[in-house]
Amino acid sequence: MEVNYQEARAVTSAALAIFIAVGILAILRSLLWAAWAVPVFHISQNYQFAARVIVILAGLNIAVSLISGVFGGVLTALHQFDLSNNRVQSSLNRARRNWLHEMLSKDGHP
Numbered sequence: 500m501e502v503n504y505q506e507a508r509a510v511t512s513a514a515l516a517i518f519i520a521v522g523i524l525a526i527l528r529s530l531l532w533a534a535w536a537v538p539v540f541h542i543s544q545n546y547q548f549a550a551r552v553i554v555i556l557a558g559l560n561i562a563v564s565l566i567s568g569v570f571g572g573v574l575t576a577l578h579q580f581d582l583s584n585n586r587v588q589s590s591l592n593r594a595r596r597n598w599l600h601e602m603l604s605k606d607g608h609p
Contacts, residue, residue, distance in 0.1 A: 507576070515569045522562030529558020 533551040542550050 511569065511573055514572070515566070518565045518569050522565045525561040525565070526555075526558045529555050529561075532558075 533554040537547055537550045537554065540550075
């Protein structure tokens with residue numbers, strides 16, 4: 500099967516540009532929410548700054564996830580499943596460790 504790298508590069512660049520634009524919109528929307536929507540929820544004055552920071556961090560998280568998703572798609576498209584599945588495997592290992600820690604701590608063990 501012939502791989503057309505020029506075409507793949509163009510598609511990847513277009514996807515990256517779209518995801519960057521959407522990521523910027525997510526950041527802008529989170530800034531707007533932090534400025535105007537947080538007071539609407541009647542959060543006490545002590546926690547309003549923390550709520551604004553959380554909303555902004557959520558927008559940044561969405562933007563970074565969108566942009567980094569393009570590169571995961573490239574790895575998958577190049578059949579580098581060993582690299583893309585590494586994230587899944589590390590998440591499963593972390594979940595197993597957390598579960599084991601919880602089970603041992605319930606029985607009184609460290």
